[in-house]
Amino acid sequence: MSQLTRRRALGAGATALVGLAITGVAQAAQPGDADAEPKHWGHHGGPQPFDETYQGRRITGAPSHGGGHHGGGHHGGYSVQIDGKDLHVMQNADGTWISVVNHYETFATPRAVARAAVVELQGASLVPLDV
The missing domain is CATH 1.20.5 (Single alpha-helices involved in coiled-coils or other helix-helix interfaces)
Incomplete structure (x- = not known):
């Protein structure tokens, strides 16, 4: 021994x-730590719609329907807007979300992505992404 x-x-x-x-x-x-927003899922297994004012900006999100660029695919079938302008969001394979504004940081929900984009924009207008 x-x-x-x-x-x-x-x-x-x-x-x-x-x-x-x-x-x-x-x-x-x-992505689901104690400070993160809990996942709220809608009837079809995706995130629930939201419509709120966050730091003086109106953010909305809802499942997108139909075809075309905003109708699904890499968007995860979800549309997010800041002050009425589209925020390009994508759902990753692990279920987390990213946006064109916060492309290297993942979030648990589209609402969390929209809030982070508002913070990052620091009052600047969202410029449409022509793809």
């Missing part, structure tokens, strides 16, 4: 610390 050496004890301790650190990073990266 092998004896516990200082090298083995330090190795086991370091392995445990790395495991805890990885677990903490993975939990922090989850």
Whole structure:
């Protein structure tokens, strides 16, 4: 039977610390943390519509219907507007959402994407994206 050496004890301790650190990073990266908006799903399994004023801007979101560029596909079948102008949003494969304004940050819901875009715009108007 092998004896516990200082090298083995330090190795086991370091392995445990790395495991805890990885677990903490993975939990922090989850889009549904305690500060995030809870997911509110509509009748068809998608996010519910919303219409509110956030930091003085009117944000709306609802499932989009029909064909064409705004009728589904990479939009996830959902339309978001800020002050009546379309905010290009996309749903990722993991269910999170991004926008053209916050393309490298994911959010749990389209409402959270719209709110983050308002913050990022800092009062500037949303310019239509011609695709």
